[in-house]
Amino acid sequence: MGISRRKFLKAAAAAGGAGLVGKSKLAHGVEHLTGYPDRFGVLTDLTRCVGCRSCEVACNQVNKLPPPEVPFEDQSVFEKTRRTTEKAYTVVNRYPNPKPGGSPIYVKHQCRHCDEPACASACLVKAFTKTPEGAVTYNKGICVGCRYCMTACPFYVPAYEYDDPFSPEIKKCTMCYDTRISKGDIPACVEACPMEVMTFGKRVDLIRLARKRIMEHPDRYVDHIYGEHEVGGTSWLYISGVPFEQLGFPMDLGTKPYPELTRGFLSMVPAVLVIWPALLGGFYMFTQHREQMDEEEEEILEKKEN
Amino acid sequence: MAEYAEKRAVVQSWVRERFFLGLTIKEYLRGLLKPFNIVAGIIILIGLPFVVMRFTQGLGAVTHASQDQPWGLFLTWGLFTGVPLAATGFIIASAVYIFGLKDYRPLVRPAVLTGLIGYLFAVIFLLFDLGRPWRLPYPMTISFGTTSVLFLVGWHVALYLSTQFVEFCPAIFEWIGSARFRRWALRVTIGATIFGVILSTLHQSALGALFLLAPGKLHPLWYSEFIPLFFFVSSIFAGLSMVIAESTLSRRALRGRMDPHRAASFDKLTIGLGRAASLVLLTYFCLKWVGVAHGNHWNLLNTSWGHWFLVEIFVFVLLPCFYFAYGVQKRNVDLIRFTAFFTILGVAINRFNVSIIALNWKLPHREFFHWKELILVITIITVEILMYRWIVNRMPVHREHPDYGGAE
Numbered sequence: 139m140g141i142s143r144r145k146f147l148k149a150a151a152a153a154g155g156a157g158l159v160g161k162s163k164l165a166h167g168v169e170h171l172t173g174y175p176d177r178f179g180v181l182t183d184l185t186r187c188v189g190c191r192s193c194e195v196a197c198n199q200v201n202k203l204p205p206p207e208v209p210f211e212d213q214s215v216f217e218k219t220r221r222t223t224e225k226a227y228t229v230v231n232r233y234p235n236p237k238p239g240g241s242p243i244y245v246k247h248q249c250r251h252c253d254e255p256a257c258a259s260a261c262l263v264k265a266f267t268k269t270p271e272g273a274v275t276y277n278k279g280i281c282v283g284c285r286y287c288m289t290a291c292p293f294y295v296p297a298y299e300y301d302d303p304f305s306p307e308i309k310k311c312t313m314c315y316d317t318r319i320s321k322g323d324i325p326a327c328v329e330a331c332p333m334e335v336m337t338f339g340k341r342v343d344l345i346r347l348a349r350k351r352i353m354e355h356p357d358r359y360v361d362h363i364y365g366e367h368e369v370g371g372t373s374w375l376y377i378s379g380v381p382f383e384q385l386g387f388p389m390d391l392g393t394k395p396y397p398e399l400t401r402g403f404l405s406m407v408p409a410v411l412v413i414w415p416a417l418l419g420g421f422y423m424f425t426q427h428r429e430q431m432d433e434e435e436e437e438i439l440e441k442k443e444n
Numbered sequence: 445m446a447e448y449a450e451k452r453a454v455v456q457s458w459v460r461e462r463f464f465l466g467l468t469i470k471e472y473l474r475g476l477l478k479p480f481n482i483v484a485g486i487i488i489l490i491g492l493p494f495v496v497m498r499f500t501q502g503l504g505a506v507t508h509a510s511q512d513q514p515w516g517l518f519l520t521w522g523l524f525t526g527v528p529l530a531a532t533g534f535i536i537a538s539a540v541y542i543f544g545l546k547d548y549r550p551l552v553r554p555a556v557l558t559g560l561i562g563y564l565f566a567v568i569f570l571l572f573d574l575g576r577p578w579r580l581p582y583p584m585t586i587s588f589g590t591t592s593v594l595f596l597v598g599w600h601v602a603l604y605l606s607t608q609f610v611e612f613c614p615a616i617f618e619w620i621g622s623a624r625f626r627r628w629a630l631r632v633t634i635g636a637t638i639f640g641v642i643l644s645t646l647h648q649s650a651l652g653a654l655f656l657l658a659p660g661k662l663h664p665l666w667y668s669e670f671i672p673l674f675f676f677v678s679s680i681f682a683g684l685s686m687v688i689a690e691s692t693l694s695r696r697a698l699r700g701r702m703d704p705h706r707a708a709s710f711d712k713l714t715i716g717l718g719r720a721a722s723l724v725l726l727t728y729f730c731l732k733w734v735g736v737a738h739g740n741h742w743n744l745l746n747t748s749w750g751h752w753f754l755v756e757i758f759v760f761v762l763l764p765c766f767y768f769a770y771g772v773q774k775r776n777v778d779l780i781r782f783t784a785f786f787t788i789l790g791v792a793i794n795r796f797n798v799s800i801i802a803l804n805w806k807l808p809h810r811e812f813f814h815w816k817e818l819i820l821v822i823t824i825i826t827v828e829i830l831m832y833r834w835i836v837n838r839m840p841v842h843r844e845h846p847d848y849g850g851a852e
Contacts, residue, residue, distance in 0.1 A: 283575020300504030
């Protein structure tokens with residue numbers, strides 16, 4: 139927890155002046171993040187998924203999560219659309235196939251590992267990191283528990299341990315960063331899938347692969363790689379046989395990276411810090427001057443009367 | 445020995461004057477048994493077990509905070525509503541010290557105190573809401589999330605709380621009876637006021653800017669690129685209304701401890717504040733339409749969300765704007781006072797809309813807050829009011845200290 143004087147002063151300047159440093163940091167960060175050239179990702183081909191939930195089992199095991207309330211084999215979980223929780227970093231949901239006679243479509247949901255994560259830009263203690271490998275990781279050692287990351291995440295991914303009074307943490311998919319990727323393995327869910335729904339690899343290669351599949355089978359896929367451009371690009375990519383809006387994917391997120399949504403505001407901060415003192419000081423002097431003139435006038439009047 | 449007894453007597457009377465309203469402890473304790481205090485005491489007794497529950501069993505035990513809806517009543521009331529209502533200090537201080545509206549000087553101390561306590565309790569609400577409240581200083585010491593709007597809010601609330609404390613120091617030093625420290629504290633008034641306005645401009649708007657990161661979640665009628673501006677402008681009429689409301693309540697509750705000529709001047713000042721509030725409300729009303737036009741959301745107005753939006757800006761913005769204007773025109777102070785409370789309700793409705801009601805509007809199942817959370821909020825507000833009363837009853841807030849009358 140050591141903190142150098144320099145670091146402290148820098149932050150004090152950033153906050154007293156909040157944003158001056160903030161803005162430049164952000165700008166730098168954005169350039170840098172789009173520049174992680176070898177970041178990994180996962181391509182999820184929804185046309186292949188059969189809803190066996192092996193990925194959920196693998197995730198549960200590798201992350202040492204508590205056993206689920208409803209067993210993994212129980213198909214009844216598909217009756218409701220589920221979201222990720224502090225006890226399940228990935229969930230598979232079922233959607234009816236709009237094509238007549240088509241079998242239902244299963245969608246695996248987990249952290250998308252955005253290229254420019256909203257959670258990371260929202261965090262007031264920088265608890266999230268976009269690693270060069272592509273995973274967005276979380277540092278429980280500094281998290282204050284404000285849960286702004288949850289409000290900020292466009293995919294409703296981070297979950298919180300509300301029932302833990304002393305050491306609650308944000309829980310979400312780590313792309314198996316600590317447990318597997320850093321050791322050269324691929325994420326547990328990718329490995330566990332019997333249908334080869336998911337492909338782990340460098341993001342640039344995955345996009346090429348996705349394009350190739352769409353091009354070779356235009357009848358089987360819609361021409362859209364979800365995550366290629368959404369919110370500025372995500373490491374987790376999807377291709378599908380039916381339009382994504384019918385599978386619960388948010389379609390109104392735009393292609394702008396989320397950190398840019400607050401960048402304009404933050405860049406206004408230094409301007410206010412510089413202009414306000416001058417402006418308000420000016421008003422103050424103006425007021426003083428007016429009072430002085432009034433007094434002088436009164437004095438002159440008094441003299442005249444005398 | 446006699447010297448010692450004399451000293452003791454001096455200390456005793458000093459303590460008695462400062463803390464027990466000049467009464468003996470027995471008299472003072474007996475005097476506490478008034479309906480107001482008894483009700484407050486009961487509320488706190490009911491609330492205490494839930495405070496314990498919150499800090500021993502976690503947020504889940506007392507709130508409906510869910511994975512989809514991470515923020516509940518603590519933040520919506522304590523931070524998003526509490527902070528604009530505590531804008532009193534920077535508005536009145538800047539009016540008096542920077543813009544030279546000297547008539548409003550009697551309102552400076554009540555306004556600064558309202559602001560100071562408002563911010564203090566915003567922090568207290570935050571401590572209730574944070575998962576690990578003891579890490580509150582982390583953004584200032586351990587790790588700096590400079591890309592976060594919340595980082596800015598955190599620093600500014602902390603700095604502004606300190607600034608307001610400095611602004612209130614003259615009253616504290618008059619109370620303690622330290623003329624030298626009082627002089628020092630007065631010397632920084634202008635600097636503190638300007639610094640306070642800067643901080644307020646930034647963090648009032650930053651509270652709105654927090655929601656810039658939720659475009660897909662906040663209903664488009666409330667989500668706007670202008671949301672920082674909306675939050676800032678509405679904090680101005682929120683603060684003005686709070687000053688009116690505070691002086692109205694104080695006049696009732698503290699009749700004995702308020703200078704008679706000061707109580708009389710409040711009517712004139714209230715009309716002035718009402719005029720200002722009316723103007724700012726009108727500005728805000730127009731701005732909200734600029735927001736709708738900018739986002740081109742006209743088609744959403746005729747939906748149920750749109751109707752609720754229209755209620756918010758016609759009933760709780762335009763109507764009080766007219767009431768204030770009418771009250772000023774007819775010099776009807778009671779109408780202005782009523783409108784102040786009405787405007788405060790309107791600000792609360794807006795902040796509730798942005799941070800709970802219209803947030804996550806697309807999710808099918810939503811629960812706004814738990815009754816236990818409401819009890820906790822009421823308990824904390826009760827403590828807040830008691831603290832305000834305690835200070836006003838002792839320190840020169842609504843009256844001039846006999847030793848320092850008029851000199852500021």
